[in-house]
Amino acid sequence: MPPLFGGAIACEILAVRPSLLTALLAPYLAVAPSASPQAVRYGVVMADARDSLEHTWTDSVRQVERAYCVVGWSIGVHHVTRQPPYMDDSLFRVYLVSPAAVRSAGTSTVDFDCPEGVPELHTHTPTTCLRGDPRECVLGGPDAFSCQPSRADLEKLQMRNDRFGVIQCDRRVFRFYFVDDYRRPPPVVAQPGASKPPSSTPDTATRGGTPPTRS
Numbered sequence: 001m002p003p004l005f006g007g008a009i010a011c012e013i014l015a016v017r018p019s020l021l022t023a024l025l026a027p028y029l030a031v032a033p034s035a036s037p038q039a040v041r042y043g044v045v046m047a048d049a050r051d052s053l054e055h056t057w058t059d060s061v062r063q064v065e066r067a068y069c070v071v072g073w074s075i076g077v078h079h080v081t082r083q084p085p086y087m088d089d090s091l092f093r094v095y096l097v098s099p100a101a102v103r104s105a106g107t108s109t110v111d112f113d114c115p116e117g118v119p120e121l122h123t124h125t126p127t128t129c130l131r132g133d134p135r136e137c138v139l140g141g142p143d144a145f146s147c148q149p150s151r152a153d154l155e156k157l158q159m160r161n162d163r164f165g166v167i168q169c170d171r172r173v174f175r176f177y178f179v180d181d182y183r184r185p186p187p188v189v190a191q192p193g194a195s196k197p198p199s200s201t202p203d204t205a206t207r208g209g210t211p212p213t214r215s
């Protein structure tokens with residue numbers, strides 16, 4: 001169970017769209033973020049948001065991914081150390097989500113964008129599907145309940161520069177992910193006269209390790 005930081009929250013940053021929710025969460029005062037190095041990050045989907053996401057979760061074998069915008073959230077910062085080297089823990093709370101406008105969705109993809117500055121949440125289905133065809137999905141299997149953000153998830157997060165993203169991978173299971181989870185490799189600079197490395201080894205090709213496509 002993640003610590004809720006009790007009364008030890010050093011500061012709380014609030015990012016909430018609806019004015020009603022702002023009033024409800026008034027005790028969470030918006031203050032400047034800390035510039036100290038990050039120690040541990042926790043993520044919690046609070047009761048109202050969790051209830052709505054739990055309500056719309058389905059175990060149907062014929063489903064596609066769904067997407068939401070996180071319209072109410074906050075960051076609590078706890079100063080772990082008060083002397084150098086300084087470190088902060090952070091607690092990300094999600095209070096309210098709203099269905100996103102989805103351009104297209106498949107069994108392992110969903111194409112959508114929330115407004116700038118609004119973090120995103122999407123589902124990973126409880127199914128495994130052959131050829132990405134919803135008619136050929138089964139409940140369970142090797143691709144089901146994956147809470148790992150895909151490369152596409154992480155690259156999108158980095159491109160949007162959101163503070164976090166969230167995956168719902170079961171009725172009450174949520175995975176937060178952060179930009180720091182993904183480090184884009186530096187571009188390869190070709191050296192004059194350097195031989196080109198093989199793109200794959202025969203062993204790799206024989207094993208047929210197709211990278212996961214879920215996003």
Ligand SMILES: [Zn+2]
Binds near residue numbers: 149150167214
């Ligand atoms: Zn995903």
